[in-house]
Amino acid sequence: xxxxxxxxxxxxxxxxxxxxxxxxxxxxxxxxxxxxxxxxxxxxxxxxxxxxxxxxxxxxxxxxxxxxxxxxxxxxxxxxxxxxxxxxxxxxxxxxxxxxxxxxxxxxxxxxxxxxxxxxxxxxxxxxxxxxxxxxxxxxxxxxxxxxxxxxxxxxxxxxxxxxxxxxxxxxxxxxxxxxxxxxxxxxxxxxxxxxxxxxxxxxxxxxxxxxxxxxxxxxxxxxxxxxxxxxxxxxxxxxxxxxxxxxxxxxxxxxxxxxxxxxxxxxxxxxxxxxxxxxxxxxxxxxxxxxxxxxxxxxxxxxxxxxxxxxxxxxxxx
Ligand SMILES: [Zn+2]
Numbered sequence: 001x002x003x004x005x006x007x008x009x010x011x012x013x014x015x016x017x018x019x020x021x022x023x024x025x026x027x028x029x030x031x032x033x034x035x036x037x038x039x040x041x042x043x044x045x046x047x048x049x050x051x052x053x054x055x056x057x058x059x060x061x062x063x064x065x066x067x068x069x070x071x072x073x074x075x076x077x078x079x080x081x082x083x084x085x086x087x088x089x090x091x092x093x094x095x096x097x098x099x100x101x102x103x104x105x106x107x108x109x110x111x112x113x114x115x116x117x118x119x120x121x122x123x124x125x126x127x128x129x130x131x132x133x134x135x136x137x138x139x140x141x142x143x144x145x146x147x148x149x150x151x152x153x154x155x156x157x158x159x160x161x162x163x164x165x166x167x168x169x170x171x172x173x174x175x176x177x178x179x180x181x182x183x184x185x186x187x188x189x190x191x192x193x194x195x196x197x198x199x200x201x202x203x204x205x206x207x208x209x210x211x212x213x214x215x216x217x218x219x220x221x222x223x224x225x226x227x228x229x230x231x232x233x234x235x236x237x238x239x240x241x242x243x244x245x246x247x248x249x250x251x252x253x254x255x256x257x258x259x260x261x262x263x264x265x266x267x268x269x270x271x272x273x274x275x276x277x278x279x280x281x282x283x284x285x286x287x288x289x290x291x292x293x294x295x296x297x298x299x300x301x302x303x304x305x306x307x308x309x310x311x312x313x314x315x316x317x318x319x
Contacts, residue, residue: 167179280298
């Protein structure tokens with residue numbers, strides 16, 4: 001019963017591995033570059049990396065409670081195959097769980113990384129025991145996970161919780177999904193950069209010019225956050241629009257699901273309480289039904305870059 005679970009978080013850039021106790025303690029953690037081979041070879045390489053990781057911790061596949069995997073894409077729960085993986089080209093249609101299980105000789109548990117981040121927060125993090133729980137992941141795109149009745153809510157085949165593609169302005173900016181006015185079109189990396197450039201054309205004195213240092217591709221939410229904290233007017237306008245958009249999206253979730261918790265996770269949480277969390281709460285308070293808003297904890301997630309590993313391990317302990 002005291003066995004550790006191995007959590008593997010496969011990302012577009014890095015693979016993270018961790019050994020996690022039943023209480024959510026992370027005893028070993030490591031990360032390495034994601035192999036750029038075809039999926040079948042990549043699975044073999046990742047299995048090898050996992051084996052070495054276990055060995056160095058004095059464990060092996062038989063000594064642990066099980067293996068959980070987080071994957072950056074949607075997995076069809078009807079046939080176990082990867083349906084789409086925007087950040088890992090060529091992985092569509094691959095039966096990832098089966099391939100991995102064959103390699104290591106035991107069953108593996110697999111789910112979408114944002115779903116697992118939500119599960120990690122529900123089990124051990126900022127939303128511990130708060131059910132239902134909605135988590136927004138704020139990164140290159142905007143994703144999410146929903147915990148309902150103590151379990152990841154998957155929808156009909158596994159595609160639930162695409163909360164970044166909820167419309168917040170039906171005449172709005174075109175999103176990469178083809179719709180107009182998705183929250184991702186404002187809060188995702190491309191949307192943030194596009195809006196900031198609109199304003200920078202009229203603001204040659206912005207601190208952002210200095211922060212970019214001539215590397216104009218570097219303009220992203222992180223730089224906007226740095227400039228906003230310094231009081232830069234353009235960055236503050238962009239940050240204000242982003243947090244209003246997020247507050248609207250949070251209010252939508254609050255009214256639809258009556259959640260006990262709405263959490264914000266991902267790179268943008270580096271903005272912190274003053275610049276991100278408090279303005280989102282303020283906007284959500286204006287928008288959501290009062291009774292629903294009052295009973296919902298809106299907070300920053302706490303698991304950080306280890307969320308995927310923790311969530312993958314949590315998946316093992318739920319079985
Ligand atoms: Zn969209």
